Amino acid sequence: AAVSRPRIVGRLVRSLVARAAGASTYAPLPPPQKVKVAVCQLNVTADKTQNLQTAKKAIQDAAAQGAKLVVLPEMWNCPYSNDSFPTYAEDIEGANSLSVDMLSAVAAETGVTLIAGSIPERCGDRLYNTCCVFNSRGELLAKHRKVHLFDIHIPGKITFKESLTLSSGPGPTVVDTEAGRLGIGICYDIRFPELAQLYAARGCQVLIFPGAFNMTTGPVHWELLARARAVDNQIFVITCSPARNPSSSYQAWGHSTVVGPFAEILATTDHGPTTIYADMDYSQLEERRSNMPLVLQKRHDLYALLDKTV
Numbered sequence: 043a044a045v046s047r048p049r050i051v052g053r054l055v056r057s058l059v060a061r062a063a064g065a066s067t068y069a070p071l072p073p074p075q076k077v078k079v080a081v082c083q084l085n086v087t088a089d090k091t092q093n094l095q096t097a098k099k100a101i102q103d104a105a106a107q108g109a110k111l112v113v114l115p116e117m118w119n120c121p122y123s124n125d126s127f128p129t130y131a132e133d134i135e136g137a138n139s140l141s142v143d144m145l146s147a148v149a150a151e152t153g154v155t156l157i158a159g160s161i162p163e164r165c166g167d168r169l170y171n172t173c174c175v176f177n178s179r180g181e182l183l184a185k186h187r188k189v190h191l192f193d194i195h196i197p198g199k200i201t202f203k204e205s206l207t208l209s210s211g212p213g214p215t216v217v218d219t220e221a222g223r224l225g226i227g228i229c230y231d232i233r234f235p236e237l238a239q240l241y242a243a244r245g246c247q248v249l250i251f252p253g254a255f256n257m258t259t260g261p262v263h264w265e266l267l268a269r270a271r272a273v274d275n276q277i278f279v280i281t282c283s284p285a286r287n288p289s290s291s292y293q294a295w296g297h298s299t300v301v302g303p304f305a306e307i308l309a310t311t312d313h314g315p316t317t318i319y320a321d322m323d324y325s326q327l328e329e330r331r332s333n334m335p336l337v338l339q340k341r342h343d344l345y346a347l348l349d350k351t352v
């Protein structure tokens with residue numbers, strides 16, 4: 043059954059308070075040893091109702107295939123454009139968020155942990171690019187607001203300035219779920235290795251990046267960055283893109299991918315709508331880290347990661 047909005051909000055507030063209070067002192071988790079993940083590369087159109095139906099069906103199908111963790115892409119309920127963000131934005135903690143209601147209900151119905159890509163979030167007079175995380179009861183566990191905004195100008199290729207409409211989020215998001223401890227980033231966030239290092243230092247088992255790279259940066263950087271974050275931190279990395287839509291003003295690269303802690307590709311795809319699956323075995327984290335104990339070999343006398351959020 044769908045979870046009522048007050049319960050969702052209460053849950054989120056408790057979760058945020060708990061994280062603020064104890065972010066540096068997570069108790070060791072009894073994580074599941076193996077998790078089957080589904081990465082849904084959704085077709086995104088200008089029709090929001092259709093986008094919601096597409097997402098719902100993809101989650102249901104993934105659960106029917108045995109996935110326990112389901113990931114959606116960046117901006118799956120609207121076209122990726124500054125014109126669209128204000129129009130499609132929803133108040134995630136308000137009473138009438140169509141997307142959140144659907145996500146909460148389908149997570150509860152299917153019993154999956156849902157990393158719900160991102161949607162434009164309206165909060166007061168600000169907009170954010172926000173990823174919601176739901177547990178198997180449909181409760182909102184956390185939300186990540188994109189920390190690094192995508193402001194780039196590559197002459198003759200691509201210019202995009204998210205900061206024209208969006209505000210950047212306040213900080214990292216580590217969330218303990220039935221599918222393990224997850225660190226969440228959105229798209230451009232993957233380019234900043236310190237964020238991934240911080241997540242690894244906090245004991246995350248998987249880094250999840252809903253993202254929509256493009257035809258200029260995607261071919262050269264998308265897989266490279268996912269594998270780089272994985273190999274640096276000896277950690278699982280998941281990227282989830284929208285499918286490429288020829289009628290869209292922004293051509294997404296696609297190529298959603300799951301990478302293992304040795305930087306090996308566990309699952310990947312091209313640019314069409316599809317769902318890819320991978321079995322993540324968390325015992326590989328210990329194995330890779332004991333084979334090659336990078337954390338123990340760091341020269342803390344020469345450099346350090348400074349976590350300013352705890």
Ligand SMILES: NC(=O)CC(=O)C(=O)O
Pocket residue numbers: 191192228229230231233253254255256259260263
């Ligand atoms: N869309 C993004 O946030 C990032 C991207 O396309 C890139 O880094 O390239």
